[in-house]
Amino acid sequence: MYKILIVEDDISIHNVIEELLKKQNYKIYNAYSGTEALLLLEKEEFDLILLDLMLPAINGEEIIEKVKDTPIIVLSAKISPEDKVKCLKTGANDYITKPFVASELLARIEVQLRQKNKNNIKENLKYKDLELLNDNHTLCVSNEKVSLTRTEYAILKQLLLNQSQIISKNRLLDLISTDTDDCCDENSLKVHISNIRRKTKKVKDENYIESVWGIGFKMYD
Amino acid sequence: MYKILIVEDDISIHNVIEELLKKQNYKIYNAYSGTEALLLLEKEEFDLILLDLMLPAINGEEIIEKVKDTPIIVLSAKISPEDKVKCLKTGANDYITKPFVASELLARIEVQLRQKNKNNIKENLKYKDLELLNDNHTLCVSNEKVSLTRTEYAILKQLLLNQSQIISKNRLLDLISTDTDDCCDENSLKVHISNIRRKTKKVKDENYIESVWGIGFKMYD
DNA sequence: CTAAATCTTAACCTTTTCTTAACCATTTTC
């Protein structure tokens, strides 16, 4: 479930966007000023930021410069090429002028999320002698089928998508949570990890998932 | 030097774009039909594709579906949201309507090329023969991996971020404390520093961290 | 609606990390 931050001071526009995105099963966070946005950015990690330029106190341009690792789509009434170019050059990934068509906004959001996590790749995820089939519940360990639960599959999928990178426990929890289910806590997570390890160990005595103390998990190099 | 493929059958538009991009030092490849584009895509790898939709024989949409690993910017006279959404959903990364402003095209090209870089290169903090690996929380000393605890990693990260600058002990304590954990005191800090030194010394007998009497620490010049 | 599968909770254990404190070394101050 992707986490999107909406930074927009106009309440009516803000609400329209929020409703639109909630219908798409995104998890929405709201900021009504630049300073509020910066506070949220300090303590949360988002998958995407929708940013209005004209904000009280801190303006959008300053936020663009501060944010480094999260894609930004600027939503602005400013239509001049100069404004667009400035934002795009300083770090924004896209620039949509108001008023916008809902379907186009959604499509452009999908582009950004797709880039972040090349989720739409059809091929099976592989790592060493593990292969995650696209059926949402089967893992092959040395070509032997092992059945996983939905949550176990989701966890392993995220770990395999990021291969050598560490995923923090919180990030992992965010990624595997769905709209209905705000998902498990750290305790549950460690039980799931333990279950995955037990299942793979039955087939082959190798530890595929490494715990990184105080941080999270990653696949062993 | 980035390699960009221009797919456009209208010669005059094609030439305008080609001249514009050549001035920016991009290496340009030209295709005047969909089939020609596919041929080029088979034997060359590009950093970006600029794609017109209305092409002779094969149209742009088909090319979008075939291309998987190269970003695509669609340049089209079709302004309807349906056309835009279709392209963006099937794999295009951006959609610019004709006529377009040159500076905006260049800025949007930069966005795509920037993303490509970001995905490939993850910069690690380096200092002499130390390298702090961002993606798995380890330190390399002369290319030999040394494992650090979370706190040790945090301390070294701050020191490396500030390179030649002195960081006071209090500032260091602030920087490495998290919201949950108000963190250690000066006594703890000196133990952590000592542990880092011991770990690096095992690999190479060099003191990387300098103590500045009464103030704090910095990396040795 | 029932049974099975799955998930969460909680207890208990193991391992790793952090802090504390004692002791020694070095620098500064008087």
Place this chain on the structure above:
DNA sequence: GAAAATGGTTAAGAAAAGGTTAAGATTTAG
């Protein structure tokens, strides 16, 4: 040069984090 302050090292115990298990709750499928 002695006393005081700061830094360094070490080891032990406390604290935090991870691992395992089983029971009860919840969800899903038939």
